[in-house]
Amino acid sequence: MDLYSGYINKLIDELAGLPGIGNKSAQRLAFHLINLPEARVQRLAKAMVEAKQNVRYCKDCFTLTDSEICPICANDRRDHTTIMVVENARDLAAYEKTGKYTGVYHVLHGAISPMLGIGPHDIKLKELMERLSGEQNIGEVIIATNSSLEGETTAMYISKLIKPLGIKVTRIASGVPVGGDLENIDEVTLLRALEGRVEL
Amino acid sequence: MDLYSGYINKLIDELAGLPGIGNKSAQRLAFHLINLPEARVQRLAKAMVEAKQNVRYCKDCFTLTDSEICPICANDRRDHTTIMVVENARDLAAYEKTGKYTGVYHVLHGAISPMLGIGPHDIKLKELMERLSGEQNIGEVIIATNSSLEGETTAMYISKLIKPLGIKVTRIASGVPVGGDLENIDEVTLLRALEGRVEL
Numbered sequence: 001m002d003l004y005s006g007y008i009n010k011l012i013d014e015l016a017g018l019p020g021i022g023n024k025s026a027q028r029l030a031f032h033l034i035n036l037p038e039a040r041v042q043r044l045a046k047a048m049v050e051a052k053q054n055v056r057y058c059k060d061c062f063t064l065t066d067s068e069i070c071p072i073c074a075n076d077r078r079d080h081t082t083i084m085v086v087e088n089a090r091d092l093a094a095y096e097k098t099g100k101y102t103g104v105y106h107v108l109h110g111a112i113s114p115m116l117g118i119g120p121h122d123i124k125l126k127e128l129m130e131r132l133s134g135e136q137n138i139g140e141v142i143i144a145t146n147s148s149l150e151g152e153t154t155a156m157y158i159s160k161l162i163k164p165l166g167i168k169v170t171r172i173a174s175g176v177p178v179g180g181d182l183e184n185i186d187e188v189t190l191l192r193a194l195e196g197r198v199e200l
Numbered sequence: 201m202d203l204y205s206g207y208i209n210k211l212i213d214e215l216a217g218l219p220g221i222g223n224k225s226a227q228r229l230a231f232h233l234i235n236l237p238e239a240r241v242q243r244l245a246k247a248m249v250e251a252k253q254n255v256r257y258c259k260d261c262f263t264l265t266d267s268e269i270c271p272i273c274a275n276d277r278r279d280h281t282t283i284m285v286v287e288n289a290r291d292l293a294a295y296e297k298t299g300k301y302t303g304v305y306h307v308l309h310g311a312i313s314p315m316l317g318i319g320p321h322d323i324k325l326k327e328l329m330e331r332l333s334g335e336q337n338i339g340e341v342i343i344a345t346n347s348s349l350e351g352e353t354t355a356m357y358i359s360k361l362i363k364p365l366g367i368k369v370t371r372i373a374s375g376v377p378v379g380g381d382l383e384n385i386d387e388v389t390l391l392r393a394l395e396g397r398v399e400l
Contacts, residue, residue: 004289005266007251014244019232020225027290032219033248034255034264041252044214045245048233051207052241055234064234066205089204090227 062107062124064089072104079103081139085158087111087146111150112157120157132165140168147174262307262324263289272304279303281339285328285358287311287346311350312357320357332365340368347374
């Protein structure tokens with residue numbers, strides 16, 4: 001049914017495939033875009049294409065960057081003997097925002113998920129192992145994958161691979177979020193918090 | 201903080217202004233776009249710019265189209281004596297999908313909202329009045345604005361403008377949605393349904 005215009009339908013189709021954008025949101029977005037000034041639409045279109053064309057993986061840690069080595073890996077004041085393994089660049093950003101972590105990162109770009117058919121070869125795990133065997137003085141690998149089934153599976157898998165190398169492997173703590181109200185927190189988290197209790 | 205790359209930050213900024221896309225969704229979208237094949241990103245960018253450049257208002261009903269007159273207004277088999285007034289092109293699409301309405305439309309592109317500072321002059325109301333006084337044989341104007349405060353205000357306003365022209369003005373019914381469970385429906389709707397009850 002060609003209710004609107006072929007141009008609008010094409011735009012809706014292109015938008016609807018994006019994550020978190022269903023058919024209804026794609027429609028709303030398309031109409032919004034059409035009502036924006038043309039310069040704004042051109043800017044958005046250009047930003048998309050330029051980002052796609054210029055952004056690549058950091059040669060060392062595989063985060064997204066527009067230079068060969070990302071600013072974090074290129075920074076001599078960071079502790080290059082500590083590597084935090086995260087699932088994606090957004091998780092890296094989340095830890096960077098704390099401003100307290102001074103080591104470097106390794107971005108896996110995913111997590112092992114047998115359900116979704118994502119195996120160890122589909123994430124940047126081989127690259128992590130190459131990096132660990134290439135560099136001599138790695139003191140600690142902190143596994144900061146998500147606290148989900150996939151994240152935990154990945155953490156277990158990685159720790160088993162790394163331990164034989166004699167490198168210290170740690171996992172970020174899971175428990176009750178700061179400011180969290182106990183009554184609103186799921187049972188698994190509550191049990192984790194109990195198991196991981198520390199002496200005061 | 202330039203965590204990623206200037207290109208990504210720019211893309212996130214451009215995305216974050218769109219409706220329903222906050223900062224977090226903009227980040228997620230941006231990373232997704234970067235991981236898509238370049239051809240797909242180019243296609244989306246092109247679809248956006250082309251839609252913006254080619255889509256305009258129908259000369260008669262002000263819906264969005266890429267020709268001077270939209271397919272509905274250009275269709276001789278439609279009943280051009282009945283005009284349904286809707287707030288936007290999506291509402292038009294919703295009625296078109298029923299397949300049962302054979303009249304034509306008038307798209308207001310908004311609703312009167314004193315709260316948001318949108319007055320009668322900010323929507324295509326003058327154009328509706330010009331259309332009604334220009335054409336001789338309008339039999340009925342069906343006001344199908346939303347059943348919200350703004351929609352009702354707009355409906356009242358329009359009906360007061362049109363009645364002096366001697367044209368029949370109707371309003372779509374409001375009541376309990378088909379398949380709606382009474383216990384989940386708000387009181388205002390329940391009262392409306394009661395007031396608008398029909399004899400069986």
